[in-house]
Each structure stands twice: as structure tokens, then as C-alpha cells.
Amino acid sequence: MSEGDIRLEGLVKNYGDVVAVDGIDLHIPSGEFFTMLGPSGCGKTTTLRMIAGFERPTEGQILLDGVDMSSTPPHKRRVNTVFQNYALFTHMTVAENVGFGLRYQKVSKDEAKRRVDAVMEMVQISELGERRTSELSGGQQQRVALARALVLEAPVLLLDEPLGALDARLRLDLQVELKRIQEQLEVTFIYVTHDQDEALTMSDRVAVMKGGKIEQCDVPQKLYEEPNTAFVANFLGSANLLSVEARAAGAGCDVILGNFTLKSESKPEQAGVGTAMIRPEYVKLEPQGSEGENRIPGMVEEVVYMGFHQDVRVRLANGELIRADVPNDGDSPEYEQGNAVAVHLRAANLRVLDDYPDQAADETSGDADIAAV
Amino acid sequence: MSATPTEQAVTTQQTRSPRFSLGNPWSKPRWLTGVTWVYILWSLLPVLLAIRVAFNEGRSRTSIDGWSLKWFFGDNSFSVFGDPALQDALTHSLLLAGLAMLIATPLGIMLAIGLQRWRGRGSGPANVVALLPLVTPELVFAVGLFLLFTTLLSTIGLGTTAQVIGHVTFSMSFVVVIVRGRLVTVGPDVEEAAADLGAPPLAVIWRVLLPLLAPAIAASLLIVFALSIDDFVVSQYLASGAETATVPMRIYAQARGAPLPSVNALATLMLLFTLLALVLAYVVFRFMTRGEKRGSAIEQIASIDSGGGR
Amino acid sequence: MQKRRIWGFLAAPGMLWLGLFFVVAFYAVISVGLGNINTLYQPIPYWNPLDWNFGYLVQAIESVIPGGQNWPVVVRSVIYITVAITGALLIGYPVAYYASRHAGRWRGLVVVLLILPFWISYIMRMFAWTNLLAPDGYGSKVLSALSIDSLFSSIGLLDGTDWLGGQGITVIIALIYGYVPFFILPLFASLDRIDQRVIEAARDLGAPPPSSFWRVILPMSKPGILAGLVLVALPMAGDYYTQTLMSGSPSTSMIGNTINDYIQGGPDKSLGAAMTILLSVVLLFFMLYYLRSLRRDQGEVAA
Numbered sequence: 001m002s003e004g005d006i007r008l009e010g011l012v013k014n015y016g017d018v019v020a021v022d023g024i025d026l027h028i029p030s031g032e033f034f035t036m037l038g039p040s041g042c043g044k045t046t047t048l049r050m051i052a053g054f055e056r057p058t059e060g061q062i063l064l065d066g067v068d069m070s071s072t073p074p075h076k077r078r079v080n081t082v083f084q085n086y087a088l089f090t091h092m093t094v095a096e097n098v099g100f101g102l103r104y105q106k107v108s109k110d111e112a113k114r115r116v117d118a119v120m121e122m123v124q125i126s127e128l129g130e131r132r133t134s135e136l137s138g139g140q141q142q143r144v145a146l147a148r149a150l151v152l153e154a155p156v157l158l159l160d161e162p163l164g165a166l167d168a169r170l171r172l173d174l175q176v177e178l179k180r181i182q183e184q185l186e187v188t189f190i191y192v193t194h195d196q197d198e199a200l201t202m203s204d205r206v207a208v209m210k211g212g213k214i215e216q217c218d219v220p221q222k223l224y225e226e227p228n229t230a231f232v233a234n235f236l237g238s239a240n241l242l243s244v245e246a247r248a249a250g251a252g253c254d255v256i257l258g259n260f261t262l263k264s265e266s267k268p269e270q271a272g273v274g275t276a277m278i279r280p281e282y283v284k285l286e287p288q289g290s291e292g293e294n295r296i297p298g299m300v301e302e303v304v305y306m307g308f309h310q311d312v313r314v315r316l317a318n319g320e321l322i323r324a325d326v327p328n329d330g331d332s333p334e335y336e337q338g339n340a341v342a343v344h345l346r347a348a349n350l351r352v353l354d355d356y357p358d359q360a361a362d363e364t365s366g367d368a369d370i371a372a373v
Numbered sequence: 374m375s376a377t378p379t380e381q382a383v384t385t386q387q388t389r390s391p392r393f394s395l396g397n398p399w400s401k402p403r404w405l406t407g408v409t410w411v412y413i414l415w416s417l418l419p420v421l422l423a424i425r426v427a428f429n430e431g432r433s434r435t436s437i438d439g440w441s442l443k444w445f446f447g448d449n450s451f452s453v454f455g456d457p458a459l460q461d462a463l464t465h466s467l468l469l470a471g472l473a474m475l476i477a478t479p480l481g482i483m484l485a486i487g488l489q490r491w492r493g494r495g496s497g498p499a500n501v502v503a504l505l506p507l508v509t510p511e512l513v514f515a516v517g518l519f520l521l522f523t524t525l526l527s528t529i530g531l532g533t534t535a536q537v538i539g540h541v542t543f544s545m546s547f548v549v550v551i552v553r554g555r556l557v558t559v560g561p562d563v564e565e566a567a568a569d570l571g572a573p574p575l576a577v578i579w580r581v582l583l584p585l586l587a588p589a590i591a592a593s594l595l596i597v598f599a600l601s602i603d604d605f606v607v608s609q610y611l612a613s614g615a616e617t618a619t620v621p622m623r624i625y626a627q628a629r630g631a632p633l634p635s636v637n638a639l640a641t642l643m644l645l646f647t648l649l650a651l652v653l654a655y656v657v658f659r660f661m662t663r664g665e666k667r668g669s670a671i672e673q674i675a676s677i678d679s680g681g682g683r
Numbered sequence: 684m685q686k687r688r689i690w691g692f693l694a695a696p697g698m699l700w701l702g703l704f705f706v707v708a709f710y711a712v713i714s715v716g717l718g719n720i721n722t723l724y725q726p727i728p729y730w731n732p733l734d735w736n737f738g739y740l741v742q743a744i745e746s747v748i749p750g751g752q753n754w755p756v757v758v759r760s761v762i763y764i765t766v767a768i769t770g771a772l773l774i775g776y777p778v779a780y781y782a783s784r785h786a787g788r789w790r791g792l793v794v795v796l797l798i799l800p801f802w803i804s805y806i807m808r809m810f811a812w813t814n815l816l817a818p819d820g821y822g823s824k825v826l827s828a829l830s831i832d833s834l835f836s837s838i839g840l841l842d843g844t845d846w847l848g849g850q851g852i853t854v855i856i857a858l859i860y861g862y863v864p865f866f867i868l869p870l871f872a873s874l875d876r877i878d879q880r881v882i883e884a885a886r887d888l889g890a891p892p893p894s895s896f897w898r899v900i901l902p903m904s905k906p907g908i909l910a911g912l913v914l915v916a917l918p919m920a921g922d923y924y925t926q927t928l929m930s931g932s933p934s935t936s937m938i939g940n941t942i943n944d945y946i947q948g949g950p951d952k953s954l955g956a957a958m959t960i961l962l963s964v965v966l967l968f969f970m971l972y973y974l975r976s977l978r979r980d981q982g983e984v985a986a
Binding site for chain 3: 405406408409412413415416417419420422423426434435436480481483484486487488490491499500501502503504505506507508509510511512513514516517518519520521523524525538539541542545549574599602603605606610620621624625628629636637640643644647648651
Binding site: 052053054073074075076077079080081083085087088089090091100101103104105148149152 | 563567577581
């Protein structure tokens with residue numbers, strides 16, 4: 001078995017009466033780029049800090065390559081962290097920062113120097129070795145923090161919102177680079193962020209967290225295309241949420257929306273009153289009177305010009321408001337308030353979620369509430 | 374630091390509606406400027422005159438009378454270096470300040486680090502006890518130590534040892550405030566980072582925490598020195614006789630008595646030591662925190678003492 | 684963190700030191716104040732609370748209530764301290780306000796000059812005035828040339844022309860002079876912390892300058908004012924040296940002088956200790972108030 005296999009079993013962390021992490025079971029195989037995604041307070045950072053050893057779990061186990069390490073102090077764990085605000089040692093030079101941890105490993109001076117040089121070259125800070133950390137830009141500091149953790153060649157690297165303090169442009173560059181380094185070293189990366197784009201672009205798998213629990217854990221595409229809950233649907237991208245009733249029918253189900261019955265290829269855990277979800281980009285607007293299944297008449301209520309696409313809000317015949325992304329590709333018509341249209345909700349993209357509608361109503365936030373109301 | 378947009382805004386407002394500036398002194402910085410500079414003059418001029426008198430040629434302590442260094446180094450038996458009593462006071466003050474500095478600083482640093490981390494039963498009262506000396510009137514403090522050393526600890530008794538203990542006790546709280554301020558600035562992240570990179574707990578303190586605390590340690594050393602050398606009440610209460618008199622005690626005793634500028638000379642020397650210590654503290658603090666983005670070091674050092682009524 | 688014991692171990696030496704030389708020292712005051720004296724008038728402390736003798740404490744309390752021996756001293760102390768902290772506020776506030784908001788490019792210099800007196804020994808600053816206010820000193824001459832001494836005499840604030848000859852007004856002015864620097868610093872800190880944009884918002888919402896001062900700046904600086912008042916009042920309550928240097932007359936003595944005389948004077952150490960207990964009880968409220976505000980400030984820094 002190669003190194004860097006992490007297993008969390010029944011992990012719980014309480015602070016007094018507050019439950020920060022509420023029972024997490026997770027297996028992260030060696031060499032995976034794994035992301036924990038969620039809003040602040042969802043327990044993702046606490047989980048990371050427990051893996052690093054800064055917090056002791058109230059219950060549960062943390063296994064690295066099959067060995068429980070929940071009572072191993074942080075300095076003895078073969079796990080290293082890139083901190084949110086870098087936590088660089090301001091009293092040392094860049095090279096001293098990078099070489100810091102090697103002093104506690106049985107490494108000869110020549111070997112240490114070689115490794116420091118190599119890792120600094122890999123993260124492209126070779127020429128900064130003698131600088132003081134206060135003289136560096138945010139991006140450079142980030143690279144130092146990364147190099148400092150990588151030089152120890154631990155099988156697992158923990159990254160706590162490492163790009164959070166950087167501006168958008170730099171963030172994109174570093175995303176690509178992080179992914180490159182991870183693939184090159186074949187190290188397990190456990191990455192914590194609240195930024196959905198970061199999670200989707202870099203990760204092999206993503207766990208969406210909420211209230212100390214894992215809401216859904218899957219590869220990025222499945223998470224985006226097939227969310228199980230309204231929370232996940234909303235956290236990744238935007239979603240139209242519709243209150244519906246679902247009835248089992250063949251491989252999929254029938255979705256009852258007011259007087260209309262639609263087809264869906266998804267199969268909910270249980271039939272009955274629930275929530276259906278469709279991404280705005282899958283909502284197709286067709287000329288009034290188009291025939292076929294899953295088509296509902298509606299009237300354009302508002303059009304917002306967004307550059308490369310138009311955000312068109314349509315009032316459906318049953319009273320619900322739905323959002324459609326219409327690309328500005330020169331072929332699509334331009335809509336205006338008052339246009340009558342037929343709205344096509346494709347069966348392949350219309351998904352019935354697992355959560356109950358009252359739950360869904362609580363969880364929806366941001367732009368989702370246009371659909372839930 | 375430069376003329377801020379606000380000030381320009383105030384000025385434009387004034388030109389537009391002079392009624393306000395006439396009716397209200399607060400929008401008229403010129404009035405405040407006057408008060409401030411008069412105050413500064415009032416607060417410093419008496420001391421400057423007392424220093425000037427130390428360089429008098431004549432014997433007057435109330436008026437300027439020529440230039441000389443005779444009250445410092447003169448071979449007459451009245452100069453600071455001619456009068457054994459004055460000279461002893463100076464060396465005794467320096468001795469107390471040096472010892473207080475070397476004892477209070479390490480104790481205060483350990484206490485500050487301990488209190489910052491120690492959560493749990495007893496930490497609340499411990500915090501209060503660590504800060505209470507800052508606000509206890511010096512008289513109460515001195516009476517307590519005086520009675521302690523004349524009853525329970527009469528084996529130690531009054532004298533130099535008691536004075537050093539007294540100075541350490543009140544200045545330790547200042548060290549705690551300074552060091553904890555720095556600990557908050559540094560934050561817990563770097564310590565976690567060091568542990569994460571494999572440093573065992575003692576190495577974290579030694580290789581990361583202490584170097585990062587260095588500016589606070591330097592500031593503490595020199596401020597304890599300054600506090601000790603300026604102290605009067607505790608020194609007086611714990612003194613055992615003429616040989617344990619400090620410079621402030623000499624000044625106090627002779628302020629209304631023997632009218633010779635040698636007392637001014639003694640006070641001048643003491644002030645020189647205090648200011649040297651402070652300038653050194655400022656420079657060291659500034660040097661060690663170079664590159665860190667924070668308020669000016671002057672204000673840092675200023676804020677250190679906002680808890681002291683001495 | 685993993686190793687919790689290490690923090691208690693680090694704090695231990697300092698806590699032991701403070702426990703012995705601060706907490707036990709104060710307990711010694713209680714033990715002497717509630718103890719007895721031997722035939723040589725030396726105090727015998729009663730360390731066991733069961734043995735406590737409340738005679739001296741009762742005597743001390745009787746001396747500070749109306750009709751008691753020290754009642755005039757208490758009244759005088761309260762008047763001196765009240766007048767002195769009012770004076771300190773009237774001088775300190777405008778200065779702190781200017782330094783924090785209007786000093787512009789002079790700000791660094793102004794702040795240094797405001798801090799400087801802080802680090803000059805209090806005794807030396809008082810000593811400087813004894814030079815100036817001596818009958819042939821520059822201060823006396825200036826005050827005489829400006830006819831301030833005759834003005835003060837005519838309204839009964841000055842008796843004769845000798846400023847150092849047991850004058851209450853001299854003691855009060857010296858207290859103001861001595862303690863204003865301690866007042867300015869917390870005021871400066873609290874005024875400096877007020878966001879300029881808050882004041883601009885008040886202006887923007889139509890408040891003319893006077894009203895933006897009274898309705899915004901003053902209320903926001905109230906914590907600094909209160910902290911400053913307490914910070915200055917506490918040491919004044921235990922001050923005996925200012926009075927001794929600037930007057931020395933029993934007619935201007937303060938509560939600190941009374942305690943100092945009892946303790947350093949000879950046979951009345953137990954009574955002095957009892958008076959110290961009384962003073963501490965009165966001041967404890969203010970001390971804890973100030974510590975609370977200090978901790979609130981540190982909390983803000985941390986957050």
C-alpha cells in the first residue's frame with residue numbers, strides 16, 4: 001500500500017455544548033486531491049486541524065495508512081499544513097523558513113540544502129532565499145508556506161484556504177500550479193475552501209460540508225450535475241428549486257408541478273412531496289406553443305443582461321418563477337419583458353432531491369429563493 | 374501623518390459657513406494648537422530649568438548663574454562625585470534597577486506566556502492578580518511590603534534585598550502587559566506551524582516564540598529599568614538606612630533643604646539614565662520589528678504604560 | 684494544544700512571586716491592622732482570622748467619620764482630588780483631542796512630548812517646581828509680575844505670597860501638573876481609535892461640528908475619560924509626597940500623609956494598617972473597574 005491513505009472514523013469534536021464536527025466518516029486514498037467545501041462554521045477547518053493534530057477529537061479515530069494517530073502530537077505526525085495566513089516565521093529568511101522542519105528529521109546538512117533548493121525551485125522562489133518574509137508579496141509568501149510544508153516530503157499535505165488572501169487573478173494561476181505540484185509529487189492533498197470554483201477545478205473529489213456533517217461527497221462533475229440536496233445544489237453554482245410531488249415511474253419518476261406532469265430521469269429515495277432542481281443553463285426557452293413533454297408555458301418577467309449570457313426570469317403558468325441562462329451567442333433570440341414562451345425542462349436535467357421541502361426552504365439562500373417561494 | 378483630506382474638508386466647511394467656526398471651538402484647530410503647545414511648554418519647562426541649574430557656576434538653585442560642570446565633577450565635597458552620599462545614591466539606584474530588570478523580565482515573560490495559554494480553573498483570578506499591581510496605589514503596595522518584611526519575613530528585613538523584591542513585584546505586571554500584547558500580535562498560528570513542521574514543544578518556545586518575542590523582551594528590560602530608577606515610595610518604605618537611599622529619596626530629602634545645585638545635577642544624571650534606557654528600548658524595538666506593518670513604535674511603547682499610575 | 688501542563692509550569696514562578704509579595708503582603712496589612720501591639724508599641728500581627736482584633740479598624744473608622752480626628756483630612760483629600768482631576772480633564776481633553784485628530788505632520792513630535800513627562804521621575808518633576816516656586820524662583824517672579832499672586836490672595840486662595848508656605852492651591856496645582864500626563868494617554872488612545880469616517884458620517888448626516896462633537900465624539904471617548912479619571916484618582920488617593928514637597932504643612936495634609944505618618948512615624952503602625960485596609964476597600968471598586976476596561980481593550984485588540 002502506498003503512503004498517504006487517510007481514514008476518518010466517527011470523528012466528533014465538541015467545544016463545550018457546541019458541536020463543531022458531528023460524526024465524519026471518510027476515506028481519502030493515497031495521492032488524491034480531496035477538497036472539503038462549505039460555508040464558514042461548517043466544521044471543515046476543525047476537521048483539518050484534527051488531522052493536523054492541533055485539536056483532539058472528542059470521539060472517533062484518524063488513521064494514517066491504517067495506524068490511528070489521534071493521540072499523536074502534531075510535531076510527530078507525518079502530515080504538514082499550509083496555513084490560511086501562511087504563519088511564516090518573520091524572524092527568519094525565506095530559506096530558513098523552508099529549512100525549518102528539516103532540523104527535526106535525520107537529514108545531513110548537504111541533504112537538507114539540496115532538498116531546500118529543490119523545493120524552492122519547484123515552487124519558483126529560488127531567487128528569494130535570503131529575503132525576509134516581510135519583503136515578499138502575498139503570492140510569494142504563499143509559495144514559501146507551500147515550500148516549507150513540502151520539503152518534509154510528508155505523504156499528506158493539508159491546505160487551509162491557502163489562496164483565500166490573494167486576489168482573483170493570482171488565485172487562478174496558483175490553482176493551476178497547486179494541481180501541477182500535487183500530480184507531480186503524488187502526495188495526498190486535503191484542501192479546505194469555501195470557494196466552489198477552486199473546489200471544482202482542482203479536486204479529484206469534493207466533500208460538501210454543512211453543520212459539522214458531510215452533506216455529499218463525490219467527484220466534482222457528479223456533485224454539480226447530480227446534487228442530492230438543495231444545499232449542495234445551491235452551494236455549487238446556481239439552481240432553480242421547485243416544490244413538487246414525485247411519483248415513481250419506470251427508471252425515473254413523474255414530477256407533478258401544479259397542473260403539469262413532467263418526467264425526470266432521477267430516482268428519489270422516496271416518493272411524495274419534495275423538491276426538484278434544474279440548473280438555469282439547462283432551462284431552454286422555446287417559442288410559444290412548442291409541443292412535447294416537459295414543456296410549460298410561461299411569460300418573461302425580467303431580463304438581466306450579463307455579458308456573455310442573459311439571465312431571463314420566466315413566470316410559469318403554475319405561478320412559479322424560473323431562471324434561464326440564455327447564451328449571447330448570436331443565435332438565441334433576445335427576450336423582452338412580456339414575451340410569451342414555452343419553457344423546456346429536460347427530463348435528463350430535472351432532478352428530484354432527497355431532502356424534504358421544509359428542509360429545503362430552510363437551507364436555500366442567495367439566488368435560490370426566487371424558485372423556492 | 375500628512376495633512377489629511379479631513380482637515381481640508383474642515384477648512385472648506387469653514388470658508389463656506391464661518392458661523393460654525395465662531396460658534397464652536399472644536400472645529401478650530403488653531404485654538405487647540407495653542408492649548409496643546411502651552412501645555413507641553415508648561416509640562417517640560419520646569420524640568421528643563423532644573424536641568425539648566427545643574428550646570429550653574431554659582432550656588433543658586435533658583436536662578437541661572439553661569440556655566441560649569443562643578444556640581445557634577447567638582448572636587449568640592451558638594452558635587453555628585455565629591456559627596457559620597459550622592460554618589461552612593463546613584464550607584465544604589467543603578468544597582469536596584471539592574472537587579473530588578475534581570476529578575477522581573479524573565480519572571481514576567483514566563484508568566485505572560487503561561488497566562489496567555491492557561492485556560493481553566495484558577496486562570497481568572499491569576500489574571501487579576503497579575504494585573505492588580507498596575508492599579509494598586511503605591512502607598513498601599515509599599516505599606517504591605519513594609520509590614521511583610523518587618524513581621525513574617527523579618528529574616529530578610531528591610532534593605533537592598535527588600536527593595537529589589539519590591540521593584541520586581543510592581544514592574545513584573547508591566548512586563549506581562551507588554552509581552553502579552555506581543556503574543557496577541559504574533560498569534561498562535563506560527564507556533565502551530567512550528568509544531569506541524571516537527572518541532573517539539575520546547576523547540577517551539579526556543580526557536581520560534583522567544584525570537585518573535587525579542588522586541589517585547591528588549592522593551593521590557595529597559596522599561597523595568599526606567600520604572601525602578603524612577604521609583605520613590607517603595608524604595609523609601611523598604612530602605613533600611615542612609616546606605617540604601619536612592620536618587621529620588623535624596624531629591625525628596627533635599628528638595629526643601631540644602632539649597633545647592635548638586636541635587637539638580639543628581640536628578641539630571643538620573644534622568645539621563647532613564648532617557649537613555651528608553652531611547653535604547655525604542656531603537657531596539659524598532660529594529661526588531663522592522664518590516665512589520667503596524668502602528669508607529671512610539672505609540673506602541675506609549676500604549677505599554679497606559680496601565681501605570683506611577 | 685497538546686501539552687497543557689507546560690503553561691502552568693511557566694506561570695508558576697511569577698504567580699508564586701506575586702502570591703508571596705503581593706497577596707501575602709496585603710494579608711500582612713490585614714493581619715497587622717486586625718492585630719495588636721506589644722509593650723514596645725511594635726505591631727503583633729494576628730495571622731489567624733479567628734484571633735482578629737477589630738479595635739484598630741473601629742478606631743480607624745471612627746476617625747474618618749464626621750467629628751472624627753481625621754475627618755477634616757478626608758474632606759480635604761476628596762476636595763483636592765476632585766478639583767485636581769477636574770482640572771486634569773479640562774487640560775487633558777483638548778490636548779489629547781488635538782494630538783489624536785489635528786496634529787497632522789506634527790503628530791509624532793507631539794506624542795513624544797506628551798509621553799516624555801511620563802518617564803521623568805515624579806519626584807524630579809515636583810522638585811523642579813520647588814526650585815521655581817521658592818520666593819526668589821522664576822515661577823514666583825513671573826506669577827508676581829502678572830499679579831497672579833495678589834489676585835489669588837484677594838479671592839482667598841493664597842495666604843501671603845509664599846507659594847510653598849502651606850498653600851492648598853499649590854498642592855492642587857502640583858497634583859494636576861503631576862498627573863495630567865497619566866490622564867492624557869488613555870484619552871489619546873480612545874480618541875485615536877474613533878474612526879474618522881464616523882465623524883464624517885455625522886457631518887454628512889447634517890450634524891454641525893458642535894453637535895457632532897457632543898453627540899458622537901464625546902460619547903465615543905467616554906470609556907477613555909472614565910479610565911483616565913480612575914487611573915489618576917487611584918494614585919492621588921495614596922499620594923503623600925506631593926503634599927510634603929509643595930507644602931509640608933499639616934493644614935494641607937491628605938489621607939496619604941495620615942497613613943504615611945502612622946506607618947513611618949512610630950507607635951501607630953496598627954492604626955496605619957487599619958487605615959490602609961479602609962482605603963483599599965474604598966478604592967477596590969475603582970481598581971477592578973479599570974482592570975475590566977483594560978481587559979476589554981485587550982479583547983478588542985485580539986479580535
